[in-house]
Amino acid sequence: MDTPDVSKGLSSKAGYTFTFLSDPKAEAIRRYDLLHVGGGPGGIDICRPAEFLVDRSGTVRWVNLTEDIRLRAKANEMLAAAKKIP
Amino acid sequence: MLLLTVLSGVPSLYALKGFDQVLPWASLALPALTLVLFAVALSRAFTMRQVYGGRIVGSILGAVSLVLMAGSVWLFVNVRDVPASSGAPKVGQKAPDFTLTDASGNQVSLAQLLAPSASSSVAPRAVLLVFYRGYW
Numbered sequence: 001m002d003t004p005d006v007s008k009g010l011s012s013k014a015g016y017t018f019t020f021l022s023d024p025k026a027e028a029i030r031r032y033d034l035l036h037v038g039g040g041p042g043g044i045d046i047c048r049p050a051e052f053l054v055d056r057s058g059t060v061r062w063v064n065l066t067e068d069i070r071l072r073a074k075a076n077e078m079l080a081a082a083k084k085i086p
Numbered sequence: 087m088l089l090l091t092v093l094s095g096v097p098s099l100y101a102l103k104g105f106d107q108v109l110p111w112a113s114l115a116l117p118a119l120t121l122v123l124f125a126v127a128l129s130r131a132f133t134m135r136q137v138y139g140g141r142i143v144g145s146i147l148g149a150v151s152l153v154l155m156a157g158s159v160w161l162f163v164n165v166r167d168v169p170a171s172s173g174a175p176k177v178g179q180k181a182p183d184f185t186l187t188d189a190s191g192n193q194v195s196l197a198q199l200l201a202p203s204a205s206s207s208v209a210p211r212a213v214l215l216v217f218y219r220g221y222w
Contacts (some may be wrong), residue, residue: 001220001221002220002221004187004188004189008189008190011189019188019189019194019199020188020189021187021188021194022186022187022188022189023184023186027184027186028184028186029217031182031184032171032173032174032182032217033172034169034171034174035169036168036169036219039168040219040220040221041221046221047217047218047220048168048169048171048217048219049217049218049219050171050216050217051214051215051216051217052175052181052214052217053212053214053215054181054196054200054213054214055212056209056211056212058183058196058197058200059178059179059180060176060177060178060179060180062177063174063176063177065171065174066168067168068168069219078214082211082212082214085211086211
């Protein structure tokens, strides 16, 4: 949901080198059915947390849809799923 | 009574910011501890009235700590309320393509991310998409 400027500030501050994409109009978020209506500050629509591992052919190989925003996918789970992809 | 009621509110305050990644249930244990401390405080207030004095102040603090505790429990329940996302792509399905703006203002599509990049001729084995709530 954040704008590119916000992402830029965040990634440079935290030293992240992966790609940050902005979806302020929630286009991809809606396409993935991840819109959390009224879940943001002041009742605005935001994105629910979710992680997808997509292989070279564009097929989803692993997915994590948490029911609790405090419980996210752990790095070792994601690495284990990634290692299974040839 | 005063000290104990104030103390009983403290775990609730911790629970309010207790976004524990590993054990979110810990934020329920703290309100439970609050209830125990509250019961102790209540019995002390009635048995040792002259020591702790101020029944009015004690009641107010007691009510405040109960409200704080209820608030933290409400937050705990409410924060779990995320949509089911039944239409989200499942394992084995194609991930829908999209084109979005990156932090430098370039248009980037999922297909592009899955293809060989300019810096390496080999396509990545996979791409990890992390959707997050934003407003960090």
